[in-house]
Amino acid sequence: xxRKSWLDESAERSLIDDYVSKMESFTTAMADGRVDxxxxxxxxxxxxSAMKLVEGKLDDSLHAEVxxxxxxxxxxxxxxxxxxxxxARPHPTFVG
Numbered sequence: 001x002x003r004k005s006w007l008d009e010s011a012e013r014s015l016i017d018d019y020v021s022k023m024e025s026f027t028t029a030m031a032d033g034r035v036d037x038x039x040x041x042x043x044x045x046x047x048x049s050a051m052k053l054v055e056g057k058l059d060d061s062l063h064a065e066v067x068x069x070x071x072x073x074x075x076x077x078x079x080x081x082x083x084x085x086x087x088a089r090p091h092p093t094f095v096g
Contacts, residue, residue, distance in 0.1 A: 016073070 008015055020026050025046065029039040058066060 004015070004019065006015060007013065025043065029035055029043065054066070055063065
């Protein structure tokens with residue numbers, strides 16, 4: 001299996017969102033525009049399985065770097081989601 005780069009050719013943009021948008025489990029869960037508890041639990045199981053598979057293969061130094069990567073990615077995703085919610089929210093203007 002060929003390696004998929006995490007970054008575009010200029011290393012200015014992450015390609016992870018592009019890969020996620022093509023995952024069958026993700027597109028199926030998002031098809032109806034909502035995520036139910038079953039879909040969330042199934043995703044958590046896939047995540048834990050992937051983490052278990054990779055974690056045992058990492059030496060301590062690389063484990064620390066991948067931990068930082070996962071934390072930065074998670075923080076970015078949460079911040080992006082909150083930003084998107086804020087931008088989509090109506091902002092009434094006071095007319096007095």
